[in-house]
Amino acid sequence: MDEVSFPYHEHPLHRSGGFGLLCAGCVKVAYSSDGYRCSECYGHRFFLHKECAESPLQITLSSHPQHPLHFIGTYHDHEKTCHLCGDYISEVSYHCFTCHIYVHIGCARDPPMPVIKNPMDHRGFLTLVTQIMGFTCDVCGGESHSYCYMCHHCYFFCHIGCISLYPEITHPSHPHPLRFLENGEPHYSDGKCGLCGEEFENGRLYHCSACNYSLDLTCVKYPPPLSYVSPKTHEHELTLLPGNMSFTCDACGEYGYRSPYACHQCDIKFHQTCFDLPLLINNNRHDHPIHRTYLFDRGLDLFCGVCHGKLDGPSEAYVCVSCDNFAVHSICATGFRVWDGRELKGKPDEMEDTEPFRVVNGNLINHFSHEEHELRLKNDGNVCQDNIHCRACVRPIDTDPFYSCTQCDFVLHETCANLPRTKRHPLSTTKLTLTSSENFPEGSFTCDACKRHSSGFGYSSGSLCFDVQCISISEPLNHDSHPHALYCFSVCCPLGRDEYCNACGKTCHLGFRCNIPDCDFALDYGCATLPKMVTRRESNDHPLFLRYGGNVSVRFQCHVCKKKLDLKKWFYANGHYSTASHVKCTVGDFSGLTEGTxxxxxxxxxxxxxxxxxxxxxxxxxxxxxxxxxxxxxxxxxxxxxxxxxxxxxxxxxxxxxxxxxxxxxxxxxxxxxxxxx
Structure with a gap:
């Protein structure tokens, strides 16, 4: 199956490989072409081996025969450790409800031997202790409360997972013996693993002093393959080149400094995270699929659709298969909240009807949200005197063209009636589907972008839902309050600084910011979608206009709440600034709702x-x-x-x-x- 619902993960999982990813079940680094990945978690890092995802719901462990172990989710408690190997539990494990024992899926599938003879040059036998006890591992130095191996003669204790860590080993990635160091790397080392580039945990590593080559314990236990065949990347077999070396990745064009995969015949090198990139994918900045290609210098100024930097050839990039004006850097195309994690190569094309209505006759249509009656277009340009609001965006009709039901009071702006049934947007990695208010519980929902409560239409995907006002604005956003183009961002992605909305002054978690150097202008979605004009009943039908603060001569008291106005923040005022009010006092908390909700x-x-x-x-x-x-x-x-x-x-x-x-x-x-x- 290409997609499954895993009982202990909040998002659907789809079939995919996971080169270099950590399996959430057995907590081992995966170099597998078959498994399940999540499309919505950070960087698609949630991965399960196929055998881990298909684990039985109940097992009996030889080291714990008195009670069965049950397959459970443990994502609410991140401090649990496996009672066999002593490592931390990720999101799923086996659990004994009677003895409160937790076991990794991998440890349960491959249980430890009860007795081991002469391990790690230790004279005598090590016996598996099948009871929870506190000890300090004499190999890695870590303290644990778990099962362990023990020598009853010299009181030698060892984690089950450390039984394979000898004082000196020969590793497939290096020709010389590596010695175990438990007090940190030598002063001449750069402090990072020669394979993965990660820093050493607790200062414990394997090291070759002749070559200044070091490995962390994870790469010792789960080394990457020395050779790998990836037909979608290159026609020849790729070979791992362990060690520190400078190179330019032929996939992403970025600098690399250690352990690439290389083709000796073609003299090309790839980052470990780049050489297995997919060939054909979706991108949430574009409605068409994009394919990976070698981008030569075309003599045109192409800019990445995600980071907006210039695309320079020759290097690999993703280009739209349907039009020639959208291209993305390879790393950006598969990055955070951009790619849904699905490889489209070899899969049938999606056939979806995105048309929101069918034309009946002339200006008469039948809209999917109101199929029982037909809607007629009204485009006379007159101000709509009645207090009529669009059912999709929940804003007044005013002078905009709109569709009106021939038999009831259902109305839609013409622009809202033309909103596509499905759409891709930077707010979601997966495709969003337009849903009418009747399909939401209680006829309303809370937008995950602006946090407004709305009874209008919404674009949804899984647990996410956004109102049509937020989805209708996309990057680049050209807003009257700022001279430069604004681009979508989320602080869930590491930015190196806090973002504050220039309209309301609050922390901006999701919104738009300026990419010009030294320009820190940002807007959250709630402020970016504020109406530019509002008519209130107590203002004698004179409209109030959105003002962007600054040095203006205006009354310092809000006309509604009678409190002081902060001119550094946005506010509403009439044409002569004789009446002014806070944004919240003008728009109100319930502006996204219709009467009767x-x-x-x-x-x-x-x-x-x-x-x-x-x-x-x-x-x-x-x-x-x-x-x-x-x-x-x-x-x-x-x-x-x-x-x-x-x-x-x-x-x-x-x-x-x-x-x-x-x-x-x-x-x-x-x-x-x-x-x-x-």
């Missing part, structure tokens, strides 16, 4: 219990629920908020559905609402 507010138990086996983390945590309906604020003075006791001027408020007539003016007040409060 029901919101359920849950009150949580402060003494709720953590449940490590629940996907939600807690159990028995909701002690009360209360439903609220979104209603229009049509009164002259505005109703009094039940929590803050102030009269609200917001155009929308929440009203309890139990008939008590209590109102809520904001989400801050909703979080402090208690049903029993009078």
């Amino acid at each position: 029901i919101i359920t507010h849950c009150q949580y138990d402060p003494d709720r219990i953590w449940d490590p086996y629940s996907i939600w983390g807690f159990k028995n945590d909701v002690i009360s629920e209360c439903d609220f309906e979104v209603v229009a604020n049509d009164s002259i003075s505005g109703p009094c908020c039940h929590v803050c006791r102030s009269r609200s001027n917001m155009s929308l408020m929440l009203k309890t559905s139990d008939g008590s007539g209590r109102y809520i003016c904001s989400y801050d007040c909703l979080s402090g609402f208690h049903p029993a409060r009078v």
